Amino acid sequence: MTRTGTTDVLIAGAGPVGLSAAAELRRQGVRCRLVDRLPARLPYAKAVGIQPRTLEIWDRMGLARTVLEAATVLRGQLIHVNGRERARIELTLPPEVPYAFAALPQYETERLLEEYVAGLGTSIERGTELLSFAQDQDGVTARLRTASGTEEEVRTGYLIGCDGAHSTVRKGLGLGYEGAAFDEEYMLGDVEADWDIPHGYGIRSSHLAADGSTDDLLVCIPLPGPGRYRMSMLVPPELSTRTDTDGSRPGDGSTPDDGVTPGGRVTSGDGVAHGLESGRAPELHHLQAVVDRLAPEPAVLSRLRWSSVFRISHRIVDRYADGRVFVAGDAAHIHPPTGAQGMNTGIQDACNLAWKLALVIRGQAGPALLATYDAERRPIGEEVVGRTVRHATQGIEADPDDPRTVLLREAQLLVNYRNGPLAPHPDGSPETPRPGDHVPEDSPAALHPGDRAPDCAGLTASGSAYPWRLLDVLRERTGHVVLLYATDPTTVAAAADSVEATAKATAATGPDLQLIALLARETEPEPEPSTPDALPVPAYRDAAGEFARLFHPNGPTAYVIRPDGHLATRFPLPATSTALPPYLTALSTPPPPPDTTPEGIGGQQDSTPTGET
Numbered sequence: 001m002t003r004t005g006t007t008d009v010l011i012a013g014a015g016p017v018g019l020s021a022a023a024e025l026r027r028q029g030v031r032c033r034l035v036d037r038l039p040a041r042l043p044y045a046k047a048v049g050i051q052p053r054t055l056e057i058w059d060r061m062g063l064a065r066t067v068l069e070a071a072t073v074l075r076g077q078l079i080h081v082n083g084r085e086r087a088r089i090e091l092t093l094p095p096e097v098p099y100a101f102a103a104l105p106q107y108e109t110e111r112l113l114e115e116y117v118a119g120l121g122t123s124i125e126r127g128t129e130l131l132s133f134a135q136d137q138d139g140v141t142a143r144l145r146t147a148s149g150t151e152e153e154v155r156t157g158y159l160i161g162c163d164g165a166h167s168t169v170r171k172g173l174g175l176g177y178e179g180a181a182f183d184e185e186y187m188l189g190d191v192e193a194d195w196d197i198p199h200g201y202g203i204r205s206s207h208l209a210a211d212g213s214t215d216d217l218l219v220c221i222p223l224p225g226p227g228r229y230r231m232s233m234l235v236p237p238e239l240s241t242r243t244d245t246d247g248s249r250p251g252d253g254s255t256p257d258d259g260v261t262p263g264g265r266v267t268s269g270d271g272v273a274h275g276l277e278s279g280r281a282p283e284l285h286h287l288q289a290v291v292d293r294l295a296p297e298p299a300v301l302s303r304l305r306w307s308s309v310f311r312i313s314h315r316i317v318d319r320y321a322d323g324r325v326f327v328a329g330d331a332a333h334i335h336p337p338t339g340a341q342g343m344n345t346g347i348q349d350a351c352n353l354a355w356k357l358a359l360v361i362r363g364q365a366g367p368a369l370l371a372t373y374d375a376e377r378r379p380i381g382e383e384v385v386g387r388t389v390r391h392a393t394q395g396i397e398a399d400p401d402d403p404r405t406v407l408l409r410e411a412q413l414l415v416n417y418r419n420g421p422l423a424p425h426p427d428g429s430p431e432t433p434r435p436g437d438h439v440p441e442d443s444p445a446a447l448h449p450g451d452r453a454p455d456c457a458g459l460t461a462s463g464s465a466y467p468w469r470l471l472d473v474l475r476e477r478t479g480h481v482v483l484l485y486a487t488d489p490t491t492v493a494a495a496a497d498s499v500e501a502t503a504k505a506t507a508a509t510g511p512d513l514q515l516i517a518l519l520a521r522e523t524e525p526e527p528e529p530s531t532p533d534a535l536p537v538p539a540y541r542d543a544a545g546e547f548a549r550l551f552h553p554n555g556p557t558a559y560v561i562r563p564d565g566h567l568a569t570r571f572p573l574p575a576t577s578t579a580l581p582p583y584l585t586a587l588s589t590p591p592p593p594p595d596t597t598p599e600g601i602g603g604q605q606d607s608t609p610t611g612e613t
Contacts, residue, residue, distance in 0.1 A: 017329030017346035018162030019113035024354035026120035037129035045105035049340020053412035055099035075200035167331035179315030195299035336392035355563035366588035423450030458544020479512035486556035
């Protein structure tokens with residue numbers, strides 16, 4: 001066995017989640033190795049939905065524009081039941097949300113992320129499989145088998161399992177993975193249709209039996225390209241993969257992207273083979289028959305690129321971490337594909353973990369910070385699993401909320417870590433805020449630590465002839481950002497000095513704090529308007545008042561934004577010396593969360609699907 005050197009982090013699995021973990025780690029200057037047992041990307045349009053929140057995360061990396069240039073925008077969904085249009089859902093978000101819903105085949109998402117990571121100096125080690133690992137107090141020893149068949153032993157500080165529903169990492173840790181599989185079987189097809197459905201609109205068309213149950217289903221998600229869709233539907237009897245005779249489920253079931261056969265086909269836990277090589281893969285006439293029965297208008301299908309048969313499971317691990325080893329994405333949670341929540345939730349897992357690992361590896365935070373990964377992300381996973389199961393079995397009626405809240409939740413803009421170990425709240429669990437609400441500063445719906453920091457438009461800067469968004473200001477910054485909001489530049493200058501002095505006094509090796517001034521809009525023109533040019537930190541003016549509307553400052557206020565775009569803490573100025581230290585201290589020794597239920601630590605409220613991806 002070959003023994004190689006060390007690395008800071010070893011990532012097993014180079015799907016969208018593993019690539020996102022590598023991207024954020026490398027962006028933070030952390031060494032990592034990224035291995036994947038596949039010899040190449042699979043050419044299948046599996047996870048295709050990209051949520052607005054994911055695009056915000058990629059914007060911070062400087063990747064959003066590249067993704068949008070390759071993707072197609074999802075504008076809405078047409079819902080038909082028994083041949084009649086039941087509803088038309090418009091995917092229109094509030095104007096302060098910077099990105100729309102989008103769709104992109106998973107292999108394209110992986111290609112763009114792979115190119116980004118390669119630009120940071122890390123390439124995927126293809127055909128390299130994690131065989132086993134053992135951890136001790138100082139690190140993890142992993143055993144790999146390379147593409148040449150050579151076994152290699154590598155020493156790493158931490159191991160992240162992004163290796164799918166049949167995760168070697170999860171099994172090696174002995175984590176529980178409780179859940180069940182649905183009885184129904186489905187088929188997928190990546191095809192083109194010659195109908196006149198409005199561009200960017202998905203279709204959900206179903207037939208209800210006399211007892212109200214769904215006995216026929218067609219779901220179409222637009223993909224980039226003229227008339228191209230990923231279609232899913234119930235499996236006809238001749239393609240059924242169920243071979244058991246006693247009514248039991250053969251295996252653990254799963255989402256369409258579980259495992260890989262020796263020939264390279266994707267398989268689920270019940271042995272269903274996916275890909276054009278499979279003898280059970282649907283052919284074009286199978287998909288055409290369903291379209292003939294259920295499509296809103298006649299269409300001829302063509303150019304079948306890929307098809308598969310699959311079943312759906314819903315499972316979640318009992319914990320996301322054990323010592324120096326972590327799981328993320330499908331290795332931690334699988335669930336119905338309604339609402340395109342899976343890949344996007346996994347990407348947020350990866351980014352939440354990566355910035356924390358970076359701080360610990362650099363010695364800027366204590367190892368206890370890593371415990372907050374499970375505390376913050378597992379409740380989110382539980383909520384997503386529960387919600388998608390309800391919507392897969394009960395439909396839109398399962399969600400009692402208003403359409404605006406439903407849409408923001410599906411966009412993953414309401415994910416928050418309120419009451420978590422890094423954002424305790426003295427009043428229990430206040431109502432989850434909705435971006436753009438007009439609420440008083442002391443209202444429970446105002447912006448609180450743990451919430452997503454909303455984007456805003458209308459910022460101006462000296463020397464710039466066009467307005468900026470807050471995302472523009474934050475783009476490609478890697479550390480914590482402190483936004484200092486005030487009317488008077490003198491107040492901002494004093495606050496900047498105070499923040500730097502307090503941070504140094506509290507934790508000499510604490511996180512990097514990047515300071516930015518935001519000057520309030522000038523309500524009355526002055527002969528010579530105050531200028532931020534002389535400030536000791538980069539400065540912008542809230543010329544349109546949008547920052548004040550969305551962040552609810554109560555006079556001069558400081559906002560600390562985490563590397564993942566969530567609000568770490570906020571406090572009035574000049575109370576820096578008393579208000580900032582608790583958060584900096586929490587990074588070294590996070591307090592235990594007051595509640596560990598999904599309702600107690602962040603999460604999202606229940607929602608309704610905007611499609612199946």
